[in-house]
Amino acid sequence: MDKYYTELSKEISYALRHAPWEYELELDENGWVSVNQLLNALRENSKWEKVTEEDLRYIIENSDKKRHEISNGKIRAFYGHSIPQKIVKEAAEPPKILYHGTPVRFTGSIMKSGLLPNKRQYVHLSADIDTALQVGKRRDDNPAILVIDAETAWKDGIMFYLGNDKVWLADTVPAKYIKVMQ
Ligand code: HQG
Numbered sequence: 001m002d003k004y005y006t007e008l009s010k011e012i013s014y015a016l017r018h019a020p021w022e023y024e025l026e027l028d029e030n031g032w033v034s035v036n037q038l039l040n041a042l043r044e045n046s047k048w049e050k051v052t053e054e055d056l057r058y059i060i061e062n063s064d065k066k067r068h069e070i071s072n073g074k075i076r077a078f079y080g081h082s083i084p085q086k087i088v089k090e091a092a093e094p095p096k097i098l099y100h101g102t103p104v105r106f107t108g109s110i111m112k113s114g115l116l117p118n119k120r121q122y123v124h125l126s127a128d129i130d131t132a133l134q135v136g137k138r139r140d141d142n143p144a145i146l147v148i149d150a151e152t153a154w155k156d157g158i159m160f161y162l163g164n165d166k167v168w169l170a171d172t173v174p175a176k177y178i179k180v181m182q
Helices: 001-019 035-043 052-063 104-113 129-138 150-155
Strands: 068-071 074-077 097-102 123-127 143-148 160-162 167-170 179-181
Touching: 001 052, 001 068, 001 074, 035 052, 035 074, 052 068, 074 123, 097 104, 097 129, 097 150, 104 143, 104 179, 123 129, 129 143, 143 150, 143 167, 150 160
Parallel strands: none
Antiparallel strands: 068 074, 097 143, 123 167, 143 179, 160 167
16 A cells, blocks of 8 residues: 555544544544545545545555444444543454464563553454464564463453454453463
8 A cells, every 4th residue: 555545544543543533523432433524524634635435445445454444424443442432342252262462571561460451442352363463563573472261251251342353352351361372
């Protein structure tokens, strides 16, 4: 994807995950906003004055990750939110094992306190090791991969939620369900 689309994708994520009020947008409880309202807000910036719904669709189809979706004239981010209003995600039974890629320097604290969402609304988990590696490499060239016993956690009542096909969400994950992959 060229620079124009990468920058547009980042701005859309910023608007839909972190600061909708800067664009005079109000997300509904599941994080949706009208595509036209988003486009109108973006077009106020000369950089995006020609942006169209086709551009949004191009980003969704060509991004390395499935970050956004469009349906019925609305658009939302699948995950990543940090706004005060908690986005309601659909609870679902997770795969038996999930993964989490993180800098090695965080593992001591995680094995003590569990996985916490920190600035975001949910903890982000990966459906496979490759995805977890990709997440961890954002902050550590040789990240730790944590293995989550999601099956036992779910049986014990820990809630999991759908992000996209590679990303699962949880409120927190206690340390007893986590092992560092050797
Ligand atoms: C760590 C990107 C110390 C956690 C990615 C992570 C993902 C703890 C960091 C998505 C901790 C939070 C989210 C504890 C958790 N002690 N550190 N107890 N509990 N942490 O960015 O999961 O490209 O908020 O391990 O690919 O890294 O933006 O979460 O390292 O899918 O679409 O606290 O964002 O997607 O970092 O990444 P983040 P994340 P996009």
